[in-house]
Amino acid sequence: MHRATSRAFPLVFFMLGLPGISQAEDSAWYKFTAETKGATSFTSEANKAVYQQLDFNDKVAFEDSRRGLVAPLSNSGNIDGGVFDAEGMNFMQNKQAPDSVNPSLWRMAQLVNYGGLFKVTDHIYQVRGQDLSNLTIIETKTGVVYFDVEYSPKSLAKSVALYEQYRGKKPLRGVIISHSHADHFGGIDGVYEAGLAKPEDFKTGKIPLVAPEGFLEEAIAENVTAGNIMARRAGYQYGNVLKPGERGIITGSLGPALANDKSGLPIPNKVITKDGQKVTIDGVDFVFYLAPHSEAPAEMVMYIPQWKALSMAEDVNHLEHNIYTLRGAQTRDASVWAKYIGEAVARWGGEVEVNFGPHTWPVWGNKNVREYLKNQRDLYQSLYDTTLRYANYGYRPDDISENAQLPKSVFNQWDNRPYYGHTRNNLKSTYIRNLGWYSGNAAELAKYPDAERGRRYVEAMGGVQKVLDAALGSFQKGDYRFTVDLLNNVVAYDGTNQQVNFLMADALEQLGYQEENSLYRNWYLGAAVELRQGGNVKNDLNTSSPEVIAALPPEHFVNYLGMLVDQIKAEKAGNATINLNLTGGTKFGLDLHNGVLNRTSNLQAKNPDATLDISQADLLAFASGKSTVEELVNAGKAKITGDRTAVDKLSGIFALDLRNDMNLVLPLQSENRVK
Structure with a gap:
C-alpha cells in the first residue's frame, strides 16, 4: 500500500482515552519554547527505516551528476x-x-x-x-x-x-x-x-x-x-x-x-x-x-x-x-x-x-x-490511471492519496522518488483536476470556514486546555499529524496561545524531519518558523515588482489594475464610462459599473462620460496614489476630455497596498485583511 512518510493513527484512540497522560495531569514534562528541537525517537526510527526500503548502494547518479x-x-x-x-x-x-x-x-x-x-x-x-x-x-x-x-x-x-x-x-x-x-x-x-x-x-x-x-x-x-x-x-x-x-x-x-x-x-x-x-x-x-x-x-x-x-x-x-x-x-x-x-x-x-x-x-x-x-x-501515467480507477470505485481523494496501491517497479526508482512532487498530493490533485474538490460527501458542502469550525470543535471538546492535553498525548505517541490537526482547531481562530503555537511548531518540525519531499519539509519547517515567531515572516521573493508591472504589455497592465479594484469603494464611487488612450496608441474602454471595473481592448464607448489620455507609467502613479489627476493634468502628463468627475471616481479605488509577509498558518492580522 502507498503510505505517507509519517505514521497515521485512527481517531478512535483519542475517543477511548490517551495512555500516558490524562487531561488533568500537569504538562510540566513538556517544555513549551520557541527554540527548534532535535529529532525525536519516533523520527529517528522512521528515518532509519528508509535505508531498508531503497538501494543506497546504487551510485550511478553520483557519477552522472559530476x-x-x-x-x-x-x-x-x-x-x-x-x-x-x-x-x-x-x-x-x-x-x-x-x-x-x-x-x-x-x-x-x-x-x-x-x-x-x-x-x-x-x-x-x-x-x-x-x-x-x-x-x-x-x-x-x-x-x-x-x-x-x-x-x-x-x-x-x-x-x-x-x-x-x-x-x-x-x-x-x-x-x-x-x-x-x-x-x-x-x-x-x-x-x-x-x-x-x-x-x-x-x-x-x-x-x-x-x-x-x-x-x-x-x-x-x-x-x-x-x-x-x-x-x-x-x-x-x-x-x-x-x-x-x-x-x-x-x-x-x-x-x-x-x-x-x-x-x-x-x-x-x-x-x-x-x-x-x-x-x-x-x-x-x-x-x-x-x-x-x-x-x-x-x-x-x-x-x-x-x-x-x-x-x-x-x-x-x-x-x-x-x-x-x-x-x-x-x-x-x-x-x-x-x-x-x-x-x-x-x-x-x-x-x-x-x-x-x-x-x-x-x-x-x-x-x-x-x-x-x-x-x-x-510515473505520470500510473498516477492518472490509479486515481481514476479508484475514483470509479467510489474512493474519495484522501482515501486514494493515503491507500492507493502503486507499482514498486515505478515508484521505488531513484529517478521517480517524490523529492519535489509528493505522491499523496499528486494522487489527490489528479482526482481534483478530473472531478473537482468535492468528493460527493454532502458534509463537505456544510463545512464551516476554518476559524468557525475550529471554534466549535474546541468548544465541543471542552476548551483549549483539553485540546492541548490531547495534543500532548498525541505528540508523546509520535502521532505528529494528529497533533497538528488537533491544535489547528485552536490556531485557526486564535493565534495568541503560545503553548499551542509552540507545540504545533514542534509537531510540524518532526513531520518535516521525516519528509522525503523537499517542499513538504520546507512547508512544515516554514510553518514552524511562523508559529514560533508569531507571524509576518519576512519575504524577499517578488515576481510582481513595480518595475515588472510598469513594463507589462498594455492589455495585461489594465487587466491587472482592474483585478486590484476595491469593489466596495468603487461601488460607493458610482458608475462611469471612460475611454482610456495610453501613450503609444493602445485604446481601452473602461466601464465602472456596480463597483466592477470592466475593460475592453480597442472597443470604446461612442459617448463616454470622459476620455483620458495618459501614459502607462503615469496611470500607475495615479492608481497607486502617488499622483493626483489634477497634478498630472497640470504637468501636461494627462489630458481629460468630457466630465472630469468621471475620472475622479477612479481615485482611491485601487488596492495597491498589498503586503507579501501575510500569515499562512496563524490567522491573518488586521493589516493583511481585505479592507
Missing part, C-alpha cells in the same frame, strides 16, 4: 546580499544523514546541490547549482544561445561570468524560454548586467527571444496577477524563510535553492505555435514541440537534430514532479504529461544521444535516455 565538470562555482557559488548561499547548501556533501533529515532526501541534496560549469556534450554547457534552475549555454556558429535563464538576474550574471571565464566571451545570438514559470525566465535582466544585450535588442527582434504559445499570458497570470500570494507561498515552498542546515533547508530538489531575489519578465519576439516548428539561430536548427498543460500551462520541448540532443524541458527530471504545486498554480494533467513523454520516445527514441534539462543533471547514451524517458512516462 560528469563533465569544467570548474566549480566562483566564490563557492555565494552571491552577496543574501541572494544565494551555495556554500551553506553544500554542508551535507560526503556526510551521513542526521536523524533530522530523511536519508533519501539527504542523498538527493548531495546530488543536486553540487554545482559548477559542466560540459554536457560538444557545443552544450550548463551552469548548475547557482539557482533552483540551470543555465544551459548552446554554442552556435559565432556565438551562444541561452536556454532558460534562471530565476535571479544576479544568479544569471554569475553563471554567465563563470562560463566566460573558461569558454571565453561570445556574443548572445538568442534566448529560448522553455515554459512559463519564473525560475526559467526571471533572470532575464541578468543579460543586461552581463553586458550581453540591451532591452531594445529583444524589442526589435535583433536577438531572438523564443517562447511557447501562451507563454506571456500564463507567466503574467501566475507571477503578476496572482504574483503576491504565489511569491509568499513560494517563500515557504522553497525554504527561503529557513536557514541551511540539518534542521532547516536541505535542498530544493530541482536545484539547491531558489535565489532570494526579485525576478524580471521577458517579452518574447518569436512564438512557437505549432509542433515541429523549426527555428534556425546562428547556424543551429532547433525543432520545437508544444507540451501545454503538462508541467506548465505553456511549455515546449526541444530537439537539436545535428547533435541528437533533446531537452524535455521540465517534463522529465530525476524525481517525481508536482501535479499540483503547493505555491499555487493550475492543476496539471498527468495523462497529457505522460503522453508527451511517450511521443518523445516514439519521435526520437531511436537516435537521441543526450537529454539535458533546466533542472538536475543530463542523461547520456541512447539506451539510457530511452529508458529514463519511459520510466518517467510510466
Whole structure:
C-alpha cells in the first residue's frame, strides 16, 4: 500500500482515552519554547527505516551528476546580499544523514546541490547549482544561445561570468524560454548586467527571444496577477524563510535553492505555435514541440537534430514532479504529461544521444535516455490511471492519496522518488483536476470556514486546555499529524496561545524531519518558523515588482489594475464610462459599473462620460496614489476630455497596498485583511 512518510493513527484512540497522560495531569514534562528541537525517537526510527526500503548502494547518479565538470562555482557559488548561499547548501556533501533529515532526501541534496560549469556534450554547457534552475549555454556558429535563464538576474550574471571565464566571451545570438514559470525566465535582466544585450535588442527582434504559445499570458497570470500570494507561498515552498542546515533547508530538489531575489519578465519576439516548428539561430536548427498543460500551462520541448540532443524541458527530471504545486498554480494533467513523454520516445527514441534539462543533471547514451524517458512516462501515467480507477470505485481523494496501491517497479526508482512532487498530493490533485474538490460527501458542502469550525470543535471538546492535553498525548505517541490537526482547531481562530503555537511548531518540525519531499519539509519547517515567531515572516521573493508591472504589455497592465479594484469603494464611487488612450496608441474602454471595473481592448464607448489620455507609467502613479489627476493634468502628463468627475471616481479605488509577509498558518492580522 502507498503510505505517507509519517505514521497515521485512527481517531478512535483519542475517543477511548490517551495512555500516558490524562487531561488533568500537569504538562510540566513538556517544555513549551520557541527554540527548534532535535529529532525525536519516533523520527529517528522512521528515518532509519528508509535505508531498508531503497538501494543506497546504487551510485550511478553520483557519477552522472559530476560528469563533465569544467570548474566549480566562483566564490563557492555565494552571491552577496543574501541572494544565494551555495556554500551553506553544500554542508551535507560526503556526510551521513542526521536523524533530522530523511536519508533519501539527504542523498538527493548531495546530488543536486553540487554545482559548477559542466560540459554536457560538444557545443552544450550548463551552469548548475547557482539557482533552483540551470543555465544551459548552446554554442552556435559565432556565438551562444541561452536556454532558460534562471530565476535571479544576479544568479544569471554569475553563471554567465563563470562560463566566460573558461569558454571565453561570445556574443548572445538568442534566448529560448522553455515554459512559463519564473525560475526559467526571471533572470532575464541578468543579460543586461552581463553586458550581453540591451532591452531594445529583444524589442526589435535583433536577438531572438523564443517562447511557447501562451507563454506571456500564463507567466503574467501566475507571477503578476496572482504574483503576491504565489511569491509568499513560494517563500515557504522553497525554504527561503529557513536557514541551511540539518534542521532547516536541505535542498530544493530541482536545484539547491531558489535565489532570494526579485525576478524580471521577458517579452518574447518569436512564438512557437505549432509542433515541429523549426527555428534556425546562428547556424543551429532547433525543432520545437508544444507540451501545454503538462508541467506548465505553456511549455515546449526541444530537439537539436545535428547533435541528437533533446531537452524535455521540465517534463522529465530525476524525481517525481508536482501535479499540483503547493505555491499555487493550475492543476496539471498527468495523462497529457505522460503522453508527451511517450511521443518523445516514439519521435526520437531511436537516435537521441543526450537529454539535458533546466533542472538536475543530463542523461547520456541512447539506451539510457530511452529508458529514463519511459520510466518517467510510466510515473505520470500510473498516477492518472490509479486515481481514476479508484475514483470509479467510489474512493474519495484522501482515501486514494493515503491507500492507493502503486507499482514498486515505478515508484521505488531513484529517478521517480517524490523529492519535489509528493505522491499523496499528486494522487489527490489528479482526482481534483478530473472531478473537482468535492468528493460527493454532502458534509463537505456544510463545512464551516476554518476559524468557525475550529471554534466549535474546541468548544465541543471542552476548551483549549483539553485540546492541548490531547495534543500532548498525541505528540508523546509520535502521532505528529494528529497533533497538528488537533491544535489547528485552536490556531485557526486564535493565534495568541503560545503553548499551542509552540507545540504545533514542534509537531510540524518532526513531520518535516521525516519528509522525503523537499517542499513538504520546507512547508512544515516554514510553518514552524511562523508559529514560533508569531507571524509576518519576512519575504524577499517578488515576481510582481513595480518595475515588472510598469513594463507589462498594455492589455495585461489594465487587466491587472482592474483585478486590484476595491469593489466596495468603487461601488460607493458610482458608475462611469471612460475611454482610456495610453501613450503609444493602445485604446481601452473602461466601464465602472456596480463597483466592477470592466475593460475592453480597442472597443470604446461612442459617448463616454470622459476620455483620458495618459501614459502607462503615469496611470500607475495615479492608481497607486502617488499622483493626483489634477497634478498630472497640470504637468501636461494627462489630458481629460468630457466630465472630469468621471475620472475622479477612479481615485482611491485601487488596492495597491498589498503586503507579501501575510500569515499562512496563524490567522491573518488586521493589516493583511481585505479592507
